[in-house]
Structure formats: structure tokens, C-alpha cells
Amino acid sequence: MAAPDIDGISRRMDGAVDNLRKEFAGLRTGRASANLLDPVQVEAYGSSMPLNQVATVSVPEPRLITVQVWDRGMVKATEKAIREAGLGLNPQTDGNTIRVPIPDLNQERRQELVKVANKYAEQARVAVRNVRRDGMDHLKKLQKDGDLSEDEHKTWSDKVQALTDAHIKKIDEAFAAKEKDITQI
Incomplete structure (x- = not known):
């Protein structure tokens, strides 16, 4: 058999x-989570890459995600990718760091x-x-x-x-x- x-x-x-x-994990619930940015794809070096391959994502506060971009030249592309990911987030750039406040739902x-x-x-x-x-x-x-x-x-x-x-x-x-x-x- x-x-x-x-x-x-x-x-x-x-x-x-x-x-x-x-x-x-990528769905927003009103609390900050590093996984929230998992679906974000950044146009980097001629191809589309996951955000975690061009930056470090951390959650210093319950309503804030920070994205530390490794390559200064990728900051604009990373910010654009987060803004256009359809997550309803509005990132703000500060040097190599992008702050992503999580608004109330x-x-x-x-x-x-x-x-x-x-x-x-x-x-x-x-x-x-x-x-x-x-x-x-x-x-x-x-x-x-x-x-x-x-x-x-x-x-x-x-x-x-x-x-x-x-x-x-x-x-x-x-x-x-x-x-x-x-x-x-």
C-alpha cells in the first residue's frame, strides 16, 4: 500500500x-510594532528590497517607529517607500533616521x-x-x-x-x- x-x-x-x-503582524492596531513595516519594499540599487535589508527598524515608544537607514543615499527612497506602502503612515526624516509616528485609529x-x-x-x-x-x-x-x-x-x-x-x-x-x-x- x-x-x-x-x-x-x-x-x-x-x-x-x-x-x-x-x-x-503587518496590520496596524494603533500600537507601534517593528513588524508593521515588514511589507515595505524599497527601490534600492536597481532592485526592490525589503526595508529590513536597507535599515534597522526599532520601536523606542509605543506610538513611534524609528528607521535607521544605513546608506545616507537611501534615506529619500526609504521614506518614499514607507509613505507609499498603503499603511496610512506619514514618515518624517531627520538625517539618517526616519521617524514614523503611529496615529490613533x-x-x-x-x-x-x-x-x-x-x-x-x-x-x-x-x-x-x-x-x-x-x-x-x-x-x-x-x-x-x-x-x-x-x-x-x-x-x-x-x-x-x-x-x-x-x-x-x-x-x-x-x-x-x-x-x-x-x-x-
Whole structure:
């Protein structure tokens, strides 16, 4: 009997959940976080680079992020990248340092962020379901080829479904926690 790669399926589903957590880390909740600037890409040396490859990001106060740019020539490009990243931030340059104050969130902005978080969660759910579909297709192929009996097919299908349910539950819990974090004043 050729057993399906349940560990591989689980790993791929874990990847979707981890990716969601990274996406959530970049969502602003009113408190400063170095992860907030993770999605920022800076045009540097003829290519697009993550902000953390051209500067050091730190959080000296709860409502302030500082970005210490290593190359003086990259300060303008870095400031522009932060401003245009769609995070609603307004950076201010001071020599090699860029200060990024975190404004208070109004109710409208909070609702917008919850919608964005929900979109990220739905993308993660779709990714998990796609992994499930791949796993089920593989099981059908094994059964068709005679490598899996009908009972074994049912057993493995149940295992794949249980993994799917567990990962969807993790996604829902992460979304609920993020929603609470965003709406909390």
C-alpha cells in the first residue's frame, strides 16, 4: 500500500497558517510594532528590497517607529517607500533616521482593518482547502491505480479532512484574536 504524504499535507497547511500570522503582524492596531513595516519594499540599487535589508527598524515608544537607514543615499527612497506602502503612515526624516509616528485609529479605519484581516483569513482558508483538494485528488489516483482499497481511501480521506478542519479552526481563532486587537480601543 502506498500511503499518502500526510506530513507533507500538514506542512503545507501549516505554511498557510504561518503566512496568515505574518500578514496579521503587518496590520496596524494603533500600537507601534517593528513588524508593521515588514511589507515595505524599497527601490534600492536597481532592485526592490525589503526595508529590513536597507535599515534597522526599532520601536523606542509605543506610538513611534524609528528607521535607521544605513546608506545616507537611501534615506529619500526609504521614506518614499514607507509613505507609499498603503499603511496610512506619514514618515518624517531627520538625517539618517526616519521617524514614523503611529496615529490613533478612528472607528472607520478600524472597520477597514477588520475587513482587510478577514480578506487575509479567507485567502488562508482557500490555501488550506486547495491543499486538501490536492490530497484528496492524490488519494483518488492511488485508489484508481489499485494502490489503495476503498476502506483505506476512506480512512485517509478522514485524516485529510480532520487536518483541514483543524487548520481552518486555527485560522478562525487567529482572525478572532486579530479582530479583537483591532477593535479594542
